[in-house]
Amino acid sequence: MSEKELGKNISLENYNICFETAKGKVRAVKDVNTVFEAGKVTGMIGESGSGKSVLGMGILKLLASNAKVEGRCLYGDTEISAYTEKQMDSFRGKEIALIPQNPAEALDPVIRIKKQLIEAVTSHGGAAKAEGEKRYEALMKRFGFQDSRETGRKYSFQMSGGMNQRIISVLGLMGSPKWILADEPTKGLDAILRRQVYGVLKDILCNDIKSMIVITHDVALARRLCDRILVLYQGEVLEQGDTSSVLGQPLHPYTEGLVRSLPSNGMVPIPLPDRDKESESKEGCVFYPRCPRACSRCVHEKPGDYQSADGRKVRCFLYA
Ligand SMILES: Nc1ncnc2c1ncn2[C@@H]1O[C@H](COP(=O)(O)OP(=O)(O)OP(=O)(O)O)[C@@H](O)[C@H]1O
Numbered sequence: 232m233s234e235k236e237l238g239k240n241i242s243l244e245n246y247n248i249c250f251e252t253a254k255g256k257v258r259a260v261k262d263v264n265t266v267f268e269a270g271k272v273t274g275m276i277g278e279s280g281s282g283k284s285v286l287g288m289g290i291l292k293l294l295a296s297n298a299k300v301e302g303r304c305l306y307g308d309t310e311i312s313a314y315t316e317k318q319m320d321s322f323r324g325k326e327i328a329l330i331p332q333n334p335a336e337a338l339d340p341v342i343r344i345k346k347q348l349i350e351a352v353t354s355h356g357g358a359a360k361a362e363g364e365k366r367y368e369a370l371m372k373r374f375g376f377q378d379s380r381e382t383g384r385k386y387s388f389q390m391s392g393g394m395n396q397r398i399i400s401v402l403g404l405m406g407s408p409k410w411i412l413a414d415e416p417t418k419g420l421d422a423i424l425r426r427q428v429y430g431v432l433k434d435i436l437c438n439d440i441k442s443m444i445v446i447t448h449d450v451a452l453a454r455r456l457c458d459r460i461l462v463l464y465q466g467e468v469l470e471q472g473d474t475s476s477v478l479g480q481p482l483h484p485y486t487e488g489l490v491r492s493l494p495s496n497g498m499v500p501i502p503l504p505d506r507d508k509e510s511e512s513k514e515g516c517v518f519y520p521r522c523p524r525a526c527s528r529c530v531h532e533k534p535g536d537y538q539s540a541d542g543r544k545v546r547c548f549l550y551a
């Protein structure tokens with residue numbers, strides 16, 4: 232596939248996001264340096280609150296108004312973090328489309344399905360109406376809606392969760408984007424729906440879009456779907472590299488713990504933070520209070536991103 236179809240690499244350089252709140256500053260994303268490669272699926276994993284969604288929404292510039300961003304986000308050589316809202320508006324959907332976590336929130340309950348889907352591509356002066364109609368028909372069939380006319384007349388509340396999930400996938404694909412950013416596509420779904428969503432993502436990967444960012448708690452899903460993995464903890468990317476090495480032979484003690492906590496590996500939980508260690512240091516490694524392999528250096532010094540022999544980057548002094 233050509234760059235025209237694959238899109239361009241998304242690079243983050245010294246990327247930081249903090250929120251100004253009544254209680255002070257919350258640093259949600261800290262010193263991220265990474266490249267999401269076009270043509271690959273990159274998974275962002277990590278526990279709740281680790282900054283996965285904030286990082287994803289940062290790329291798309293969909294952050295709350297109290298957010299402050301430092302550093303750069305590039306699309307190819309273009310600094311999209313410097314784009315105006317208007318520039319971003321035509322960039323989203325056309326280059327990178329979001330498949331949001333919650334279909335119910337993404338769909339407008341008072342507009343019929345078909346109208347919403349067509350407007351997604353015609354309202355920004357993008358595609359012509361006829362073109363939109365054609366794409367709508369084709370995508371609805373692909374996603375298993377045999378009667379696209381009947382379904383198109385419905386409202387989202389008249390459909391099941393699984394149907395709405397497929398509808399927002401169609402919505403994401405209407406603008407023929409190069410990239411998909413899927414935020415927790417399987418969160419809160421039962422096993423059957425999870426399999427369905429996985430099938431939908433696989434289908435998109437086989438037929439339409441090769442460049443994807445998938446945000447998930449679900450390490451098993453990440454292992455099956457992703458070429459590359461970013462492991463987040465308290466806003467930092469602690470380990471990044473190919474899925475097989477990161478999940479197969481984890482290097483960072485946190486990744487090690489995550490992998491050992493999987494049901495298939497005996498569900499050994501990661502120890503909770505050590506209170507004394509927590510109060511001991513604020514400037515050291517973020518994982519220090521929970522780390523079974525910490526050394527004295529981790530208390531007051533922040534590790535950098537060290538490159539391992541197989542090319543992954545690990546934010547841990549063990550690999551300095
Ligand atoms: N508008 C905001 N103002 C203040 N803090 C915020 C805001 N939005 C997010 N945060 C904080 O940023 C941190 C990262 O949140 P984020 O939603 O990215 O986590 P996550 O890894 O996606 O978690 P989950 O798996 O639960 O979706 C959290 O501590 C959250 O409370």
Ligand code: NI
Binds near residue numbers: 283284285415
């Ligand atoms: Ni999230």
